[in-house]
Amino acid sequence: MIEGILIGLTTAFTFQNILMVMVGCFFGTIIGMLPGLGPMTAIALMIPITYGFDPATGLILMAGVYYGAVFGGSTSSILLNAPGVPGTVATSFDGYPMAQQGKAGKALAIAAWSSFAGGTLSAIYLLFMAPSLSKVSLSFRSPDYFALMILGLTAIAAFSSKGQFLKAMMMVVLGLMLASVGQDSLSDITRFTFNNMNLTDGISFVLVVMATFAMSEALTIILKRNDPTSAAKQVSLTELGSIKINKEERTKMYKTIPRSSVIGFLIGVLPGAGATIASFLAYGMERNVVSDEEKEKFGKGSVNGLSAPETANNAACSGSFVPMLTLGIPGSGTTAVMLGALLGFGVQPGPRLYMTNPEIFWSIIMSMYIGMVILLILNLPLIPYIARILAVPKNYLIPLILFFSVTGIYVMSFNNFDIYLMIGIAVVATFLRLYDFPMPPLILAFVLGGLMEENLRRSLLLSNGSWEFLWDRTLTTCILAATILIVVWHIYKTFKNKN
């Protein structure tokens, strides 16, 4: 492992990669601050640029964007009570009241230090856990992988949108259907191409991500007459106050950070759960473990109440890399986008990544830590200035998002069919968004579609077409039982809420 860490450090500490982390964190913070534009959009916009780099640098850039977006989301939660990303909703519960008390600078500092500590601790957990999990996952067989993908898709559908499980499952099926377009991987038989040569190689992953996130979000903003930059205009007017944290506040954070980081990391590892659930759970747990006196302060500007979700959401971001790096199965929409980008580089994440491309594996882990340090050093003192940059009018922001989307697709394929296809998918996605059909399940399903078919093919061929493979191995059965548990729990919760 020491050798791996050294390889990672050597790769991550090159001038180019440090620059990429800085650019990623900065760009991610800006996008994350804008309510409605989350890390997936930020990463999607970056994909075409990353193809100019080697895989490690590309992924380092995307990881920087991811962390920056989560940090940017916390900033708008604290200053405006308008979370930029869902994972920072719980941050606003105590961050915003603190800002209203004239302690915005302090709230930002607590959030930044908690994010830094949460991210650092979870990078350490990842450092030790990922190699062991990679070795364990080598014992996984096709039926286990197939079951694991079913679990991941069910989980993301259950967690992605409250009370909209069926809608999310429809999006999962739609994602898998889109992934099935093009040549069959084994027989090379073309499917659903309708004799169109442009579809023979299937639909590009970048096209689907750009269409369903970047372009569709831009169209939704115009359609709904939203102005994501209006929030940023208020930030620059806010008096931030001191960013110093006193001894008493530090003592509270020392207790909160370790437990919240563990919760965040473990939730992040679970497929589909992610930063939002992690931050809510950490907030809830923190409220239960603190003294009665501190409990009274929750919702009114509690240090523990702010520190817990901030630690957990950043820890969950690192945790979500575990299934992607070790199993090749993304745990969240954001890591699904990264997985798709890695596949575009010709790198297949999974247990063998640890052995075949150690420089990618370790440099991602190392760059996470560098990203945390950079976020702390650069962003905290720069927040008021970043906010000023954000006050760019909507009339410029939307065309620029559209520009990055269409350019991104054009430079990948150099044909206009892909531009038309992207516009078509974006229009459908915008309409579906209006009626609360979630997009992350579609992306995850699209990325997993090929792998899922491949593993089902192997499982069915080995069992002579019998579905007995689902209960032949204990591991497969356990994973499927977990899937059933999620569905049953979700149905129970829906009925409970109804009554």
Next chain:
Amino acid sequence: MNINTTKIISLLFFIFSAFYLYTAYQIQVFAFDENAPFNARTFPIYLGYAGLFFSGLKLILPDPNTIKVDHKNLEYKKTGILILIAIIYGATILKVGYFLTTSLFLFASYYFLGERRWILMFLLSFPFVAAFMYLLHGILDIYLRDPFLQSIGVMG
């Protein structure tokens, strides 16, 4: 009469799944693969049935969380114009080239979204695209075909 749009979308998805399933059954597989436990049409067939199942459930089950969208407050005109500009962009980029098409795409988008600061609009279109093109073409070595720039001798 109130029409539940979510149900209409579910119905459309049901029809789409039925069409997908029909097309999946039409996939031509090799003769020796016809009776294999798994062939090129197996997975799509399962997907077609899954689509019918979930959209069918959504259609049948009551929908307590009905989403109501106020269509009067939606900006259809500007959204439609932006989509149209993007389509025109797709139609012209191969013939005209990246620089001019993309610059005009940005300029037109700013204009139709209500911007009238001409100098800023110009700076954020033509020079901006030139700089971006330099980043892609000059630094990252991503080739961009541009008949317009070639015709005026800027590109080789």
